[in-house]
Amino acid sequence: MQNSYEKIMDIKGEKVILKSLTKELCHEIYKKYVADPMMTDQIYEYSKEKVDNYFNERTKDCNRKIFAITVDGEAIGEVQIKHINYLTKEGSLSVHLIGDSVKGKGYGTEAERLIIEYAFKNLGLNTLYADVVHRNTRSQHIMEKLGFKYVREDEMFKYYKLILKVFEEYKEGRYQKDE
Template sequence: MLTQNKVTLVPYTLTRCHEVYKQYVPDPMMTYDLFTYEQEKVDRYYQVKVLDKSRQFFAIQFEDKIVGEIQLKYLDEIKGHGTLSILITTDAYKNRGIGSTAIKLMLNYASESLNLTKVYADAIHRNSRSQYVLERLGFEYIKEDDVLKYYCYLINR
């Protein structure tokens, strides 16, 4: 297990996936879409996304509670890179360093376990909180389009 400051990345089981989405409240900084928990949709998401071999998922546990998910997707072992994605379930767990710590743990995992040399990430223009966290953790701004700003983190070897 990967642990730091009461934050632990734990295996993302189907039960933990349901825990995440039962409490998930969409953040207007990321989406204006409404979300309603449906067991079948979460089951399908787990089968299609979480079990996809080109992704590495973990549940984010804070103290003893599951509070989000984090993943590396589009993993390319030959090029040595992947793309980071994180979701924190509710505002109750934001602005507490949980997401930042989870990202640090995932970057360490990317380096030590997956031998990645680059990790990409993106953030919606209006999501200044995510942009701030990425930049503070050492991600470099690359470019932007109409919707997203793109970042890259170089892993020192």
């Protein structure tokens, strides 16, 4: 039985290439994944069955576009637009990198920028949302760097919003973060 997940062309950046997530790429990512202590206190253990279930569940969702982040042909994480609502032209950004070995090199930021451009240009969205765990200050900084505005917070997350106009200003170098 074929699922509704469509293969999308690669999205190429300077450092990373976003590839439509395949089961093989999903396993490659989660075999190397190390839980980030800035995100969770739980220990992650790879399980073929859990990764298969994760892949099958995510790729059947027609309101989600999910990509592997690759560098020099190696999968180092995933980035996705989820909760896509084509009527309201909104979606949510999510990114996971395999661990500290690939962080701080600009890969995640570039992957997020590429998928934001894809969401606005190819999916026709006008607004993106993101949430970040309180203690993940690195991701909070990246959200603001990409033009996301802080909206609110609860016990677990800080919530951000990015509108197309602000992102266009960011790309053109005209975006000024509110101080």
